[in-house]
Amino acid sequence: MSASGEAIVRLEAVARTYPGSVAALRGVDLTVARGELMAIVGPSGSGKSTMLNLMGTLDKATSGRAVIDGFDVASLRDGALSALRARRIGFVFQHFHLSPGVSALDNVADGLLYTGMSLRDRRAAAEAALVAVGLGHRLGHKPHQLSGGEKQRTAIARAVARQPLLLLADEPTGALDSRSGETVMQLLLSLHEAGTAVVVITHDRALASRFDRQVSMLDGRIVADERSVST
Amino acid sequence: MSVALRPARLNPLDVVRLAAYGLRARPLRVVLSAIGISIGIAAMVAVVGISTSSRAQLNHLLAALGTNLLTAEPGTSFFGEAATLPDASVAMVGHIPEVSAVSAVGQLADVNVYRNREIPEAQTGGMAVYAARLDLIETISAELAYGTWLNAATATYPTVVLGARAAARLGIGANTIGTQIWLGGQWFTVIGILAPASLAPELDYAALIGWPAAKAYLDFEGDITTLYLRTDPNAVEAVRDILAQTANPADPNEVDISRPSDALAAEAAADVAFTGLLLGLGAVALLIGGIGVANTMVISVLERRAEIGLRRSQGATRGHIRIQFFGEALLLSALGGGTGMALGAAVTAAYAALQGWPAVVPPWVLAGGTLATLAIGGIAGLYPAIRAARLAPTEALAA
Numbered sequence: 352m353s354a355s356g357e358a359i360v361r362l363e364a365v366a367r368t369y370p371g372s373v374a375a376l377r378g379v380d381l382t383v384a385r386g387e388l389m390a391i392v393g394p395s396g397s398g399k400s401t402m403l404n405l406m407g408t409l410d411k412a413t414s415g416r417a418v419i420d421g422f423d424v425a426s427l428r429d430g431a432l433s434a435l436r437a438r439r440i441g442f443v444f445q446h447f448h449l450s451p452g453v454s455a456l457d458n459v460a461d462g463l464l465y466t467g468m469s470l471r472d473r474r475a476a477a478e479a480a481l482v483a484v485g486l487g488h489r490l491g492h493k494p495h496q497l498s499g500g501e502k503q504r505t506a507i508a509r510a511v512a513r514q515p516l517l518l519l520a521d522e523p524t525g526a527l528d529s530r531s532g533e534t535v536m537q538l539l540l541s542l543h544e545a546g547t548a549v550v551v552i553t554h555d556r557a558l559a560s561r562f563d564r565q566v567s568m569l570d571g572r573i574v575a576d577e578r579s580v581s582t
Numbered sequence: 583m584s585v586a587l588r589p590a591r592l593n594p595l596d597v598v599r600l601a602a603y604g605l606r607a608r609p610l611r612v613v614l615s616a617i618g619i620s621i622g623i624a625a626m627v628a629v630v631g632i633s634t635s636s637r638a639q640l641n642h643l644l645a646a647l648g649t650n651l652l653t654a655e656p657g658t659s660f661f662g663e664a665a666t667l668p669d670a671s672v673a674m675v676g677h678i679p680e681v682s683a684v685s686a687v688g689q690l691a692d693v694n695v696y697r698n699r700e701i702p703e704a705q706t707g708g709m710a711v712y713a714a715r716l717d718l719i720e721t722i723s724a725e726l727a728y729g730t731w732l733n734a735a736t737a738t739y740p741t742v743v744l745g746a747r748a749a750a751r752l753g754i755g756a757n758t759i760g761t762q763i764w765l766g767g768q769w770f771t772v773i774g775i776l777a778p779a780s781l782a783p784e785l786d787y788a789a790l791i792g793w794p795a796a797k798a799y800l801d802f803e804g805d806i807t808t809l810y811l812r813t814d815p816n817a818v819e820a821v822r823d824i825l826a827q828t829a830n831p832a833d834p835n836e837v838d839i840s841r842p843s844d845a846l847a848a849e850a851a852a853d854v855a856f857t858g859l860l861l862g863l864g865a866v867a868l869l870i871g872g873i874g875v876a877n878t879m880v881i882s883v884l885e886r887r888a889e890i891g892l893r894r895s896q897g898a899t900r901g902h903i904r905i906q907f908f909g910e911a912l913l914l915s916a917l918g919g920g921t922g923m924a925l926g927a928a929v930t931a932a933y934a935a936l937q938g939w940p941a942v943v944p945p946w947v948l949a950g951g952t953l954a955t956l957a958i959g960g961i962a963g964l965y966p967a968i969r970a971a972r973l974a975p976t977e978a979l980a981a
């Protein structure tokens with residue numbers, strides 16, 4: 352196991368260039384501590400999603416080093432990377448990505464399919480996670496029967512049901528009205544108490560200011576890395 | 583750091599659930615693309631089932647009728663004249679130890695049969711008139727459909743038993759037994775109608791009258807045109823070898839000998855050739871069905887990029903994605919194959935019931951159908967599954 356003292360994410364001079372020489376990241380150094388709350392802000396196209404995907408091991412750096420939970424991503428094969436994601440990383444997307452026609456409970460339980468848990472355990476963990484996000488009364492509802500905020504909370508339940516060390520959310524409130532966005536953001540902030548590092552991309556500076564740490568990006572670089580004075 | 587990060591194995595039940603989940607989301611498409619395979623498999627099962635049932639029926643028939651019936655006909659003489667066998671040939675053949683029964687008919691040349699005397703003479707209807715020995719019916723295992731067979735008394739009177747087709751042509755049925763028909767310029771009373779005679783189909787078109795009656799009323803001279811004999815089942819070939827010599831010692835080369843059951847057996851064999859053709863057509867349908875499944879799966883992979891990306895983000899390996907889509911193709915194909923086999927068996931059962939045959943679907947066909955179904959699903963699913971697995975997670979999520 353990785354040393355628990357080590358950072359959950361360590362990016363060292365990471366660059367990512369897409370085919371056609373689009374440089375999405377141009378040398379990023381960033382460390383995310385365990386249990387840390389971090390917001391990433393920056394204009395569209397500044398490389399926020401690219402960096403989040405690298406943290407989540409969905410993508411590999413063109414150069415530099417990405418170390419996640421002590422594992423050097425470049426050295427891992429598909430199976431090991433997938434295992435890393437299955438048990439340690441949770442993703443939340445702007446557009447929820449819920450399966451239509453499948454109940455909230457099964458959407459969440461299905462998200463645990465690749466953890467090696469039995470169907471029973473997956474269902475139990477899913478129910479617990481849905482209760483934790485305040486959707487204990489919506490277990491049997493299909494996505495089309497849920498409001499936007501409830502859909503995103505279901506997606507968050509799906510991400511956290513595996514009890515990840517790292518939760519990555521790419522503009523999770525982008526498709527929501529401000530009220531449901533607020534509920535979702537509060538939920539993400541509360542995960543901190545569970546010891547999960549939470550990294551959230553957001554356009555909303557006001558929302559970002561509620562995180563312990565704000566990283567600003569521009570043109571593939573980190574241009575500011577501020578910490579709120581903790582109260 | 584040398585900690586092993588091992589991806590979880592999906593248990594088979596989860597793979598089936600995944601495959602079913604994928605199909606359940608698009609039921610119409612599933613039905614449409616399974617139909618091709620379904621039709622192909624149904625066609626093959628039905629074709630094999632029907633031909634097997636028909637062969638079972640023929641074998642049944644052969645077992646019931648026996649394969650030990652031989653016929654001897656005088657053939658034509660060297661000069662092309664229709665020859666006859668001597669009256670004594672019945673007795674001579676009967677003396678062969680392996681021969682258990684002998685009977686004979688003699689065709690009355692130039693004698694025709696009509697429904698009544700108003701019918702023009704040229705309209706013979708292709709029916710022939712025979713003098714028949716009383717033991718004919720047992721020897722050829724024929725059965726009466728209606729009425730009675732000739733007996734020692736009726737054989738001396740102008741009475742007639744009609745073959746199945748002859749009766750139909752003359753318009754005589756169960757209710758008109760006892761009517762008179764115009765035969766060789768005399769009225770003959772119909773006393774019976776034969777069921778179709780599988781071993782002597784020529785008699786289906788015949789009007790059969792008693793041997794003495796033929797002599798008394800129609801100037802029949804007793805010349806035999808066909809000998810029917812039953813042999814010891816183990817000595818059919820041996821009897822065949824000496825039959826010509828025995829039946830017509832004067833001109834053995836003129837005698838034509840045949841074994842009517844051979845024709846039935848040949849029918850079963852001819853069926854096989856026909857079956858081959860239909861099976862080929864079934865295979866084509868199956869191939870098209872396979873292409874349909876592959877097509878459906880390719881489209882499915884394209885449409886479900888976001889789902890693939892999501893699953894990858896949740897820890898699915900390339901292998902997990904591959905097995906999901908591969909399993910889906912197999913399940914799709916299996917649905918088609920399963921309904922196809924049920925359909926083929928139902929068609930076989932219905933057709934056999936209609937024909938009065940025993941319904942037989944050989945197990946090897948079902949095994950073959952299952953194998954073909956899985957092979958087609960596997961081949962059709964391979965490429966889409968590999969494509970799905972190759973998708974980069976970020977690209978899939980961006981879709």
Ligand SMILES: Nc1ncnc2c1ncn2[C@@H]1O[C@H](COP(=O)(O)OP(=O)(O)O)[C@@H](O)[C@H]1O
Nearest residue numbers: 369373374375394395396397398399400401402
């Ligand atoms: N798959 C890709 N292929 C090529 N270019 C890409 C791809 N993904 C992102 N980019 C480019 O990389 C840059 C950074 O993109 P992204 O990380 O999505 O920015 P953000 O999330 O901050 O809006 C953009 O210029 C974008 O056009």
Ligand SMILES: [Mg+2]
Nearest residue numbers: 399400401521
């Ligand atoms: Mg983005």
